[in-house]
Amino acid sequence: MPLTPVLSAHWDEADSYTIDGYRRHGGYDALAIAFAKQPDDVIGLVKDSGLRGRGGAGFPTGMKWGFVPQGDGKPHYLVVNADESEPGACKDVPLMLANPHSLVEGVIIASYAIRAHHAFIYIRGEVPHAIRRVAAAVREAYAAGFLGSNIKDSGFDLEVVVHAGAGAYICGEETALLDSLEGFRGQPRLKPPFPAVAGLYASPTVVNNVETIASVPSIVTNGADWYTSYGSEKSPGVKLFAVSGHVERPGIFEAPMGTTMRELLGWAGGMRKGHRLKFWVPGGSSVPLLTEEHLDVPYTYEDIAAAGSMLGTGTPMVFDETTSVTRAVTRWLEFYKHESCGKCTPCREGTYWLVDLLRRLESGSGSHSDITRINEVSAQIMGRSFCALGDAAATPFPGAIKYFADEIALGTHTAAADLFDPVAATVFAGVNV
Amino acid sequence: MAISETTRAQMREVLVDYPRKRSALMPLLHLAQADEGYISQDSIVVVSEMVELTEAEVTAVSSFYTMYLKRESGRVRVGVCINSLCAVLGGDEIWDSLVDHCGVGNNQTTDDGAVTLERIECQAACTHAPVMTANWEFLDDMTVEKAKQVVDDLRAGQAVQSTRGPVVRTFADAGRTIAGVDDGLTAEGEIRDDRMLAGLRLAQANGDAGRSAEAERQGAVNVKGR
Amino acid sequence: MTMTTASTTGDVLEPRPDLVTVTIDGVETAVPKGTLIIRAAEQLGVAVPRFCDHPLLDPVANCRMCLIEVEGMPKPQPACAVTCSDGMVVKTQMTSPVADEAQRSVMEFLLINHPLDCPICDKGGECPLQNQAMTNGQGDTRFDGPKRTFPKPINLSAQVLLDRERCVSCARCTRFAEQIAGDPFIELLERGSQQQVGIAEDVPFNSYYSGNTIQICPVGALTSAMYRFRSRPFDLVSTPTACEHCASGCSLRTDSRRNAVMRRLASVDPEVNEEWNCDKGRFAFRYLESDVRLTTPMVRVDGELRPASWDEALVTAAAGLKAAAGKAGIITGGRLMVEDAYAYSVFARRALGTNDIDFRPQGSSAEEEQFLASRVAGAGLGPTYADLEKAPTVLLVAFEPEDESPIVLLRLRKAAKTGTQILSVAPAASRGLAKTNGTWIPAAPGAEPTVIAGLDENTVTALSQPGSVILVGQRAAVTAGLLSAVGRLADRTGAALGWVPRRAGDRGAVEAGVLPSLLPGGRPVADAAARVDTAAIWGVPEVPEAPGRDIPAMLAAIEGRELSALVVGGVRLDDLPADAEAALRATEFLVVLDTHAHGLVELANVVFPVAAAPEKAGTFINWEGRQRPSSQALRTNLMSDARVLAALAGELGVVGLDGDLARLRAQLGEFSGWEGVRVGSPDVAAATGEPGPGLLLATWRPLLEATVLQEGEPYLAATARGREVWLSAPESAALGATEGQLITVTSASGSVTAPLVVAETAEGTVVVTGDAHRVLGQSGERVQIAVEGQG
Ligand SMILES: Cc1cc2nc3c(=O)[nH]c(=O)nc-3n(C[C@H](O)[C@H](O)[C@H](O)COP(=O)(O)O)c2cc1C
Ligand code: SF4
Numbered sequence A: 001m002p003l004t005p006v007l008s009a010h011w012d013e014a015d016s017y018t019i020d021g022y023r024r025h026g027g028y029d030a031l032a033i034a035f036a037k038q039p040d041d042v043i044g045l046v047k048d049s050g051l052r053g054r055g056g057a058g059f060p061t062g063m064k065w066g067f068v069p070q071g072d073g074k075p076h077y078l079v080v081n082a083d084e085s086e087p088g089a090c091k092d093v094p095l096m097l098a099n100p101h102s103l104v105e106g107v108i109i110a111s112y113a114i115r116a117h118h119a120f121i122y123i124r125g126e127v128p129h130a131i132r133r134v135a136a137a138v139r140e141a142y143a144a145g146f147l148g149s150n151i152k153d154s155g156f157d158l159e160v161v162v163h164a165g166a167g168a169y170i171c172g173e174e175t176a177l178l179d180s181l182e183g184f185r186g187q188p189r190l191k192p193p194f195p196a197v198a199g200l201y202a203s204p205t206v207v208n209n210v211e212t213i214a215s216v217p218s219i220v221t222n223g224a225d226w227y228t229s230y231g232s233e234k235s236p237g238v239k240l241f242a243v244s245g246h247v248e249r250p251g252i253f254e255a256p257m258g259t260t261m262r263e264l265l266g267w268a269g270g271m272r273k274g275h276r277l278k279f280w281v282p283g284g285s286s287v288p289l290l291t292e293e294h295l296d297v298p299y300t301y302e303d304i305a306a307a308g309s310m311l312g313t314g315t316p317m318v319f320d321e322t323t324s325v326t327r328a329v330t331r332w333l334e335f336y337k338h339e340s341c342g343k344c345t346p347c348r349e350g351t352y353w354l355v356d357l358l359r360r361l362e363s364g365s366g367s368h369s370d371i372t373r374i375n376e377v378s379a380q381i382m383g384r385s386f387c388a389l390g391d392a393a394a395t396p397f398p399g400a401i402k403y404f405a406d407e408i409a410l411g412t413h414t415a416a417a418d419l420f421d422p423v424a425a426t427v428f429a430g431v432n433v
Numbered sequence B: 001m002a003i004s005e006t007t008r009a010q011m012r013e014v015l016v017d018y019p020r021k022r023s024a025l026m027p028l029l030h031l032a033q034a035d036e037g038y039i040s041q042d043s044i045v046v047v048s049e050m051v052e053l054t055e056a057e058v059t060a061v062s063s064f065y066t067m068y069l070k071r072e073s074g075r076v077r078v079g080v081c082i083n084s085l086c087a088v089l090g091g092d093e094i095w096d097s098l099v100d101h102c103g104v105g106n107n108q109t110t111d112d113g114a115v116t117l118e119r120i121e122c123q124a125a126c127t128h129a130p131v132m133t134a135n136w137e138f139l140d141d142m143t144v145e146k147a148k149q150v151v152d153d154l155r156a157g158q159a160v161q162s163t164r165g166p167v168v169r170t171f172a173d174a175g176r177t178i179a180g181v182d183d184g185l186t187a188e189g190e191i192r193d194d195r196m197l198a199g200l201r202l203a204q205a206n207g208d209a210g211r212s213a214e215a216e217r218q219g220a221v222n223v224k225g226r
Numbered sequence C: 001m002t003m004t005t006a007s008t009t010g011d012v013l014e015p016r017p018d019l020v021t022v023t024i025d026g027v028e029t030a031v032p033k034g035t036l037i038i039r040a041a042e043q044l045g046v047a048v049p050r051f052c053d054h055p056l057l058d059p060v061a062n063c064r065m066c067l068i069e070v071e072g073m074p075k076p077q078p079a080c081a082v083t084c085s086d087g088m089v090v091k092t093q094m095t096s097p098v099a100d101e102a103q104r105s106v107m108e109f110l111l112i113n114h115p116l117d118c119p120i121c122d123k124g125g126e127c128p129l130q131n132q133a134m135t136n137g138q139g140d141t142r143f144d145g146p147k148r149t150f151p152k153p154i155n156l157s158a159q160v161l162l163d164r165e166r167c168v169s170c171a172r173c174t175r176f177a178e179q180i181a182g183d184p185f186i187e188l189l190e191r192g193s194q195q196q197v198g199i200a201e202d203v204p205f206n207s208y209y210s211g212n213t214i215q216i217c218p219v220g221a222l223t224s225a226m227y228r229f230r231s232r233p234f235d236l237v238s239t240p241t242a243c244e245h246c247a248s249g250c251s252l253r254t255d256s257r258r259n260a261v262m263r264r265l266a267s268v269d270p271e272v273n274e275e276w277n278c279d280k281g282r283f284a285f286r287y288l289e290s291d292v293r294l295t296t297p298m299v300r301v302d303g304e305l306r307p308a309s310w311d312e313a314l315v316t317a318a319a320g321l322k323a324a325a326g327k328a329g330i331i332t333g334g335r336l337m338v339e340d341a342y343a344y345s346v347f348a349r350r351a352l353g354t355n356d357i358d359f360r361p362q363g364s365s366a367e368e369e370q371f372l373a374s375r376v377a378g379a380g381l382g383p384t385y386a387d388l389e390k391a392p393t394v395l396l397v398a399f400e401p402e403d404e405s406p407i408v409l410l411r412l413r414k415a416a417k418t419g420t421q422i423l424s425v426a427p428a429a430s431r432g433l434a435k436t437n438g439t440w441i442p443a444a445p446g447a448e449p450t451v452i453a454g455l456d457e458n459t460v461t462a463l464s465q466p467g468s469v470i471l472v473g474q475r476a477a478v479t480a481g482l483l484s485a486v487g488r489l490a491d492r493t494g495a496a497l498g499w500v501p502r503r504a505g506d507r508g509a510v511e512a513g514v515l516p517s518l519l520p521g522g523r524p525v526a527d528a529a530a531r532v533d534t535a536a537i538w539g540v541p542e543v544p545e546a547p548g549r550d551i552p553a554m555l556a557a558i559e560g561r562e563l564s565a566l567v568v569g570g571v572r573l574d575d576l577p578a579d580a581e582a583a584l585r586a587t588e589f590l591v592v593l594d595t596h597a598h599g600l601v602e603l604a605n606v607v608f609p610v611a612a613a614p615e616k617a618g619t620f621i622n623w624e625g626r627q628r629p630s631s632q633a634l635r636t637n638l639m640s641d642a643r644v645l646a647a648l649a650g651e652l653g654v655v656g657l658d659g660d661l662a663r664l665r666a667q668l669g670e671f672s673g674w675e676g677v678r679v680g681s682p683d684v685a686a687a688t689g690e691p692g693p694g695l696l697l698a699t700w701r702p703l704l705e706a707t708v709l710q711e712g713e714p715y716l717a718a719t720a721r722g723r724e725v726w727l728s729a730p731e732s733a734a735l736g737a738t739e740g741q742l743i744t745v746t747s748a749s750g751s752v753t754a755p756l757v758v759a760e761t762a763e764g765t766v767v768v769t770g771d772a773h774r775v776l777g778q779s780g781e782r783v784q785i786a787v788e789g790q791g
């Protein structure tokens, strides 16, 4: 499989983040194509492209746009989910640093399609440089007449606000994000109604991931056929894969859907010298881990699901044999406990309990019944929590024990740090310390 | 301290961006925190009046988000990512060594008031692990030695260049940037590193390069996937 | 089995478009579209366990206790948030292992951090968590780690305390505060497992409705300072009572132990208070145990009041009243139950032979009396709370519901949420009005009649929509021409007109004929047929025909020696106009019936102690005209006013006056449905406002202030709203004063210093809130203002 840099094609240019750098390669040309179409035809085009949400759930984007009731007399909103906080996910922030105008152009086209005149880009607060660059891109777009009223004589008006979060993973969940954007605690809302019907200010709202929206201009320019020529029927197109962990050359690789982990691993220079793969997590900590036997599974929504995990954010984390799976899982659970919004009982109390149990295992003071209990408590959370954060928290341990039951059982007598020297796992092992 | 007139003016500017006042609550809190160093009682009063909420409603929001602080921190908040990937790749060692080196724990400030250490969650920079931040600017690919050096430099009042971002600024300035105030630093920072460009360079080397929308349209390369 | 809602034809149930059919645990039922599964299950007698669910709060589905199985849905669903759809098949914990297991799981999660301190918890014995844990057979958790702890407890207000470790984060309390009370002063703070209810640092939960949160908390997290640790549910005897504090008419549950009231709760009464009440009604009952409760009769001998036997007191009182034959009148307050009010009404006419009787010690007028006679007395039920909820438009006149009838405010908020437009002719845009999203129609004190006469076309059109309501407060009486103008507006628009008095007994007194011109049931004294009718019911040849005197006239008559004796029931000296004391001192013979010893008792010749509301059965009539029956919650030797009056009548040789509650009620019932002549509407001209120095004072009585019925309640008193001076922005600027600065307001009767609030006020008006009325007097007075510290 070849690499297919589209969004990342010009990241090596010093001014890739500026409007000039973007326009040099045809940036904002998609706007004219879109404006020449009826909004519904733009939705149709995105439907035909088969683009699926890159925020994790993979919901078909064109279909989502099509849910927005038209002619309802209410304002419509587009909200870009740039909260990227999922452990392991690191694609949207690089994209915003290097190519923010693709996002802005996508925002304009998407807003035009759903007939929104106000769009918000909700960026997690901890990434000021990404905030700077997106805000600057928005300012440049205003100055160039791509935003504001009657954009390029299309008769279409659009205001874009860049909004920063303040440190809460849950605000990546789309309804929590909307509450946060409305100035509330970022806690998820009851669904239905879905945002497409009653979202921001109870008006029809589309929430899409950064990468999803940024993919739109190239689809508009090149057509649905171009996009569907990549990937599988159910998972068309190209995607930013971000490979991290114990590999020789971690980094961002833009490639077609359907690329395998073996290919990604190859591009990343393989496992670091002298080590072998232990497990990898295909799309953020919220999806079950996979092992060596899954290296040839194509990166499509359907194939990864068939292998027992999920594509998620498509940002594999790779761990070698120096890693204690108990330690990794415990840390993820500490994350979910820290980030549980507190609204619902299973997630709030369940993560509290799981952390207590997992810490025992990590410290070598667990018992066999603790292990059973972790599985049970995970099952007690799964499917009962208010939003998918609870489900996510219930995922790592059952995923891990499927492949590493023996290792986990060692936590009944030996601390993880004694089983796996933490220093050996560091990238600077043997270099300094 | 109190919320300055300049900040109040910035707050009023932010307010007009939003269809509803309450939506401006978070940027307003960022601005207030820039002035006060944390979410003070004064901040809550001022912000609650601006967005027409009760002080309890504002407190409910400010206490929900980890970036809004309950107490003042040092000049620079130094974060060490301790989520699984960074932790395993060295974040835990870095953290331990910094705690040792600074003699303070999580959310504590060195006695010179320079640095507050903080355990932070995944920063969307895993390709650059282990990751640290200084007033939220990236410090990528850290080692124990580099981490100590950063802290020493910060304590000595020396400029610290972030990776993929500008020279580390004051906590207050960072807060204003996050709230949306243009700081003129967009062009700062080199982002074209091995990690960011890993795929692109390989593509270029393999002749896969240029498969951008524009290039394809120009027929420069005509290789379809699959 | 098929359960159906009654079909009018009695035939096979026709599928109606607004009904959907669901099957719950194998039982099919039809419910209106939009019905939540949890409610539909309730109707079938299936109780799905729940914590966050409350029928009057918007669903949140955060506790996850009510998870049930819905066929075709992959995950268990919260019954409290999912509405029934046609053909839905639901299985609750009764029939679904999935639901049962999900519920057990959630219960176990709730118990991991909940302390097992039921034996010392106030809620122990009536705790939904405890009960559901028991019935579910999930009384414990396998969690064996360290529980989350909090330093305990914290004060949310002087009255409401929170033990955070007991909280289950159901958010009932915070949702109540925001959605129902409109006082979002408590909120969920922090997040995750640290999430907790709390307040802003310096702003306590001083909501008039705060006590409701304690009642709806499904665990013992919220407690009241006054009840905390005082009693256990199983020690309590519960009695259904009606609230004696105001004319809202809340139905309450009074819980007593060893014949002392321990606490009071709001009862469920969908037509009136739904499930809520105000803090005054909930917490103010210690007055029953006051040091100055009257327990024995007293008689003045040689200038000294001393305890006396009932016989002696009755004989002495009878002798005094006999001596004053034809020159004795009656003053009652507005706090009497209707049966007692009726007894005074009968006593006046039959024992004293006079129409000199009035229940309005404060700010009454002849215009008001005519208004009451023409529009209120005998008018029956309505407008009602339900009418408010349905009304397209509600206009408030001289009425601040939050202070003066707090449950009306709650219903107006509910109405506003579904589109009712609330308008208020008032001297200022109050916070209560803002809570109803209302529109303020400015009117300086005294100018209301003119403003009402000149309402713009839009407002008149809005009020002309069928179902619109005008609510006028009791204070309207002090503004000449206002009640006349309101009556005309109602006639012109067809809007229903409701009179909202302040006190629980006011409407009952009107119905009972405790007015100089009115006999019971709205019968005009001046009308011969009404007198004949009344005489027939009483079985007497005739009732007095001579027009009676109202209170000011009675007081004047005393000073003019035309009256020499008064019987006063349930009136405090500070209820009366300031100059009343002199007249009362001049009264030759004063008989006082009261629960407490206070200023008036010192002037009395004979004092009869009477039972307070919780110590007797009886009925209040609320502002709607609805009967609010109240049972006797406490045993006592004291008699009701009616019984004392009956005994006194007997002593006076008047036969047939009855103190028996059942017979009083029956007789009162005979007065309903008067179809004869009615007094016409008042037609009083508005006073032309004379320009004068200073500003016009606007004020009203706050819900909470130091009164006899609120005595002994320091925690409640500590939540009262302080005095504030409201001035418009231009007026503040003219004064050179800024928000928060101290302003002194001086009237003829005194002066008050309080912080400035820059508010929307009518031109030339200063509003002084809190209990400032006690010092400054009534609305409409001219006052001077000065900034503290300015020369
Ligand atoms: C706990 C949680 C965190 C999430 N975080 C993110 C995120 O950071 N960014 C994102 O785009 N989607 C995130 N999602 C998914 C969003 O809810 C939503 O599905 C997505 O933004 C839709 O955009 P898409 O259709 O373009 O993928 C998260 C979901 C959950 C449950
Ligand atoms: S205090 Fe009670 S009502 Fe409030 S959230 Fe906690 S458990 Fe619920």
Ligand code: FES
Pocket (backbone or CB within 6 Å): C049, C050, C051, C052, C053, C060, C061, C062, C063, C064, C065, C066, C067, C078, C079, C080, C081
């Ligand atoms: S009662 Fe349904 S989730 Fe709480």
